[in-house]
Amino acid sequence: YLSNTSTxxxxxxxxxxxxxxxxxxSFITSDSxxxxxxxxxxxxxxxxxxxxxxxxxxxxxxxxPRILTRRFPEVRSVEIKGxxxxxxxxxxxxxxxxxxxxxxxxxxGAYPWLEEIRLxxxxxxxxxxxxxxxxxxxxxxxxxxxxxxxSTDGLASIAANCRELRVLDLRESEVDDLSGHWLSHFPDTxxxxxxxxxxxxxxEVSFSAxxxxxxxxxxxxxxxxxxxxxxxxxxNLLCRAPQLVEFGTGxxxxxxxxxxxxxxxxxxxxxxxxxxxxGFWDVVPAYLPAIYLTCSGLTSLNLSYATxxxxxxxxxxxxxxxxxxxxxxxxxxxxxxxxxxxxxxHLQELRVFPSDPxxxxxxxxxxxxxxxxxxxxxPKLQSVLYFCRQMSNxxxxxxxxxxxxxxxxxxxxxxxxxPDYLTLEPLDAGFxxxxxxxxxLRRLSxxxxxxxxxxxYIGTRGRKLEMLSIAFAGESDxxxxxxxxxxxxxxxxxxxxCPFGDKALLANAAKLETMRSLxxxxxxxxxxxxxxxxxxxxxxxxxxxxERGSPDSRPESCxxxxxxxxxxxxxxxxxxxxxxxxxxxxxxxxx
Amino acid sequence: xxxxxxxxxxxxLSETPAMENSEKLASKGLNLKATELRLGLPGSESPERGxxxxxxxxxxxxxxxxxxxxxxxxxxxxxxxxxxxxxxDLGKNGALFSPRSVNGSGSEGTSLKEVVPPSPKAxxxxxxxxxxxxxxxxxxxxxxxxxGWPPIRSFRKNSMAVNPPKSDEDAKLGSGCLYVKVSMDxxxxxxxxxxxxxxxxxxxxxxxEKMFSxxxxxxxxxxxxxxxxxxxxxxxxxxxxxxxxxxxxxxxxDDWMLVGDVPWEMFTVSCKRMRIxxxxxxxxx
Numbered sequence: 001y002l003s004n005t006s007t008x009x010x011x012x013x014x015x016x017x018x019x020x021x022x023x024x025x026s027f028i029t030s031d032s033x034x035x036x037x038x039x040x041x042x043x044x045x046x047x048x049x050x051x052x053x054x055x056x057x058x059x060x061x062x063x064x065p066r067i068l069t070r071r072f073p074e075v076r077s078v079e080i081k082g083x084x085x086x087x088x089x090x091x092x093x094x095x096x097x098x099x100x101x102x103x104x105x106x107x108x109g110a111y112p113w114l115e116e117i118r119l120x121x122x123x124x125x126x127x128x129x130x131x132x133x134x135x136x137x138x139x140x141x142x143x144x145x146x147x148x149x150x151s152t153d154g155l156a157s158i159a160a161n162c163r164e165l166r167v168l169d170l171r172e173s174e175v176d177d178l179s180g181h182w183l184s185h186f187p188d189t190x191x192x193x194x195x196x197x198x199x200x201x202x203x204e205v206s207f208s209a210x211x212x213x214x215x216x217x218x219x220x221x222x223x224x225x226x227x228x229x230x231x232x233x234x235x236n237l238l239c240r241a242p243q244l245v246e247f248g249t250g251x252x253x254x255x256x257x258x259x260x261x262x263x264x265x266x267x268x269x270x271x272x273x274x275x276x277x278x279g280f281w282d283v284v285p286a287y288l289p290a291i292y293l294t295c296s297g298l299t300s301l302n303l304s305y306a307t308x309x310x311x312x313x314x315x316x317x318x319x320x321x322x323x324x325x326x327x328x329x330x331x332x333x334x335x336x337x338x339x340x341x342x343x344x345x346h347l348q349e350l351r352v353f354p355s356d357p358x359x360x361x362x363x364x365x366x367x368x369x370x371x372x373x374x375x376x377x378x379p380k381l382q383s384v385l386y387f388c389r390q391m392s393n394x395x396x397x398x399x400x401x402x403x404x405x406x407x408x409x410x411x412x413x414x415x416x417x418x419p420d421y422l423t424l425e426p427l428d429a430g431f432x433x434x435x436x437x438x439x440x441l442r443r444l445s446x447x448x449x450x451x452x453x454x455x456x457y458i459g460t461r462g463r464k465l466e467m468l469s470i471a472f473a474g475e476s477d478x479x480x481x482x483x484x485x486x487x488x489x490x491x492x493x494x495x496x497x498c499p500f501g502d503k504a505l506l507a508n509a510a511k512l513e514t515m516r517s518l519x520x521x522x523x524x525x526x527x528x529x530x531x532x533x534x535x536x537x538x539x540x541x542x543x544x545x546x547e548r549g550s551p552d553s554r555p556e557s558c559x560x561x562x563x564x565x566x567x568x569x570x571x572x573x574x575x576x577x578x579x580x581x582x583x584x585x586x587x588x589x590x591x
Numbered sequence: 592x593x594x595x596x597x598x599x600x601x602x603x604l605s606e607t608p609a610m611e612n613s614e615k616l617a618s619k620g621l622n623l624k625a626t627e628l629r630l631g632l633p634g635s636e637s638p639e640r641g642x643x644x645x646x647x648x649x650x651x652x653x654x655x656x657x658x659x660x661x662x663x664x665x666x667x668x669x670x671x672x673x674x675x676x677x678x679x680d681l682g683k684n685g686a687l688f689s690p691r692s693v694n695g696s697g698s699e700g701t702s703l704k705e706v707v708p709p710s711p712k713a714x715x716x717x718x719x720x721x722x723x724x725x726x727x728x729x730x731x732x733x734x735x736x737x738x739g740w741p742p743i744r745s746f747r748k749n750s751m752a753v754n755p756p757k758s759d760e761d762a763k764l765g766s767g768c769l770y771v772k773v774s775m776d777x778x779x780x781x782x783x784x785x786x787x788x789x790x791x792x793x794x795x796x797x798x799x800e801k802m803f804s805x806x807x808x809x810x811x812x813x814x815x816x817x818x819x820x821x822x823x824x825x826x827x828x829x830x831x832x833x834x835x836x837x838x839x840x841x842x843x844x845d846d847w848m849l850v851g852d853v854p855w856e857m858f859t860v861s862c863k864r865m866r867i868x869x870x871x872x873x874x875x876x
Contacts, residue, residue, distance in 0.1 A: 086739065088742070088744045088745075089740070089742045089744070090738060090739050090745065090770070090783060090785075091739045093782070094780050094781055095780030095781075095782075146744070172744065172746045227750075281750065305747075305750055305751075353743070354741065354743070357741045357743060358787075387741060412741050469742075471742075497737075577779070
């Protein structure tokens with residue numbers, strides 16, 4: 001398509017030699033800018049596609065490997081996401097899909113110079129890892145975030161074959177941990193390591209191999225160990241890597257011994273560039289002072305596995321005056337959040353996780369007051385993830401007024417449909433205030449008792465909202481209708497256990513093509529409506545995920561268990577398991 | 592109380608469609624029950640699911656014993672084919688027994704008595720759930736668990752479960768969540784179950800049976816053969832006839848054991864993963 005409406009722009013476009021344009025384009029790195037450039041005219045489209053080096057695929061089924069490699073022949077870096085977000089909470093049955101092998105296979109042929117692969121929520125087999133390790137001679141970066149399907153054998157292939165590897169980051173992936181032996185496959189001649197994150201691995205790696213690896217990696221900046229690495233050994237690693245910027249400990253416990261303590265404290269104080277700490281499983285509080293000297297330089301602290309009590313947490317965070325990001329368990333309590341608000345004026349992101357989410361009564365004294373305090377005291381606070389057991393509209397309004405610069409607000413009140421604990425009313429007004437005051441809000445997760453009204457607020461005021469997560473909320477289709485007919489920027493909508501059904505979905509079917517995806521589970525969308533959507537909107541894949549057997553064996557009015565709708569240019573999937581059905585244009589049920 | 596099992600329509604209208612559903616099916620001549628993967632002799636009836644006992648299906652078989660009995664005598668090892676416990680009354684006529692009569696003194700702990708129906712507020716996924724009052728071994732403050740709620744990643748849940756939070760208060764046993772993988776020989780992919788949502792071997796096996804039945808039904812579908820076809824029915828009947836599968840698990844010492852050897856609580860703590868094996872492969876366990 002030629003979208004040049006003005007002859008002047010055509011002349012301008014044609015007057016620059018391609019090499020100049022290419023050079024100019026090389027400064028344009030954001031995907032949306034690149035996409036815009038490619039739409040100017042045909043020649044810009046061609047130049048741009050030949051020089052695009054980095055591609056992001058937000059939904060692996062929205063496009064096919066062949067389409068990717070055909071359009072962009074010179075890619076060096078690829079990021080691909082697979083399963084929908086609710087897969088993190090076991091709502092997507094195993095075997096649903098998101099297998100990366102076809103992508104690796106296509107890229108092995110098309111991109112021999114590929115350097116970086118970043119995957120999220122994809123199924124990665126050992127065969128895929130082996131193929132990666134043997135197909136790309138210049139391979140440098142492998143990030144597997146929340147992936148699964150591979151074992152330490154696959155890691156061994158990567159270690160053995162990737163001579164240029166710089167980054168191996170296994171962020172929260174589920175690895176079939178056969179042994180720790182894979183680490184020893186890194187050759188002694190390999191010295192280019194920059195970042196290693198093995199925190200998700202269960203088994204012990206050979207410590208001497210790890211030591212030698214660290215010793216021969218002068219560029220090492222990030223090292224995140226797994227729980228199996230004992231505290232007494234940490235100083236061996238830290239002393240060999242004083243240039244570390246990010247460090248994750250293993251189990252942070254040991255018998256109290258002065259020599260162990262002083263070794264550790266000395267090693268930590270030797271790392272003058274340290275900005276981020278994580279790990280801290282099984283913390284023995286007496287060893288915490290070993291990191292005190294690093295605190296003033298820390299910008300990121302992940303204590304979300306540290307089962308230590310509020311007084312110890314307060315002592316720690318009170319020294320972290322430059323802290324920008326804190327992840328912590330609710331052991332910090334309101335009192336600890338007060339201290340945080342007082343000491344950490346540069347805080348941008350706070351995540352508070354529940355220590356004991358499955359009991360009804362609170363086990364710690366963490367309430368809405370802590371979050372309000374942080375919203376008051378931390379002027380740069382932008383991103384919040386907060387698990388708690390009580391909330392009030394008044395608190396939410398206060399937070400909204402205090403922090404209109406919020407970009408991400410995810411609140412999880414542990415009891416579904418919990419009302420404002422002071423007034424027993426729904427929390428519509430509170431969340432309404434959030435979307436009204438926080439005009440830059442891009443991500444919102446709701447919880448508590450909510451009627452259709454909150455969705456009216458969100459639909460009309462959430463103009464920049466890109467991702468919305470809804471659970472156990474709303475009263476009728478009107479709620480969903482408000483969201484789908486408003487929220488101009490909405491890209492991802494995920495809903496569970498809400499009384500939303502056919503009417504809102506069918507009335508706003510066109511909206512679905514403007515979004516990346518919609519997930520609905522345990523709602524009231526009928527199979528008939530799914531069929532209709534699938535028929536009418538060929539550029540959407542409408543997937544019915546239902547483990548009760550074929551939807552044809554039930555009446556069309558019967559609600560489906562789970563529904564995943566996403567736009568795509570690749571047509572229906574070919575790798576669906578037996579419990580996923582799509583409907584093609586002929587309204588034929590396709591397994 | 593009759594709680595239809597198939598759907599939990601949020602609005603609460605579930606009863607109607609489900610009943611329509613089964614009526615319609617019956618009138619079509621398709622008796623899905625006959626083709627369900629159940630663990631009993633053909634022709635034996637399993638109790639209605641909506642009999643207030645939640646998910647328990649009472650698949651305790653009669654004369655046809657599980658694999659373990661062939662090998663181990665009457666050790667009472669629990670196997671997938673429906674041996675419920677050491678004190679199972681086998682009964683000569685092979686009829687399925689209601690869960691009540693089974694496992695009276697099993698150390699696995701029985702939750703077969705009054706099961707308080709889940710509170711109407713918390714909408715549950717179709718998967719089996721414990722309810723608030725479900726027998727001994729669970730702290731009273733633990734609530735019925737809804738799948739995927741609160742929204743916490745498995746890695747985090749499992750990290751916390753391995754080392755329960757230390758606090759000055761009494762440690763609350765039974766909290767947390769423990770996902771283990773379950774693979775089945777011949778199935779194309781594995782499943783994950785949260786052992787903390789079950790309080791006995793009975794509940795676990797019932798859930799697994801449901802989960803993996805979709806493979807047998809699905810397999811038929813994938814080949815384009817509808818359920819009504821005689822060919823697929825007979826395939827299912829093959830499974831029903833025999834004790835073709837046993838349930839095994841890998842414990843913390845990396846040994847593979849038959850599920851049911853140890854008391855339930857001990858099992859949940861030591862089980863790393865499970866495998867539904869063909870009986871022929873399980874010789875020697």
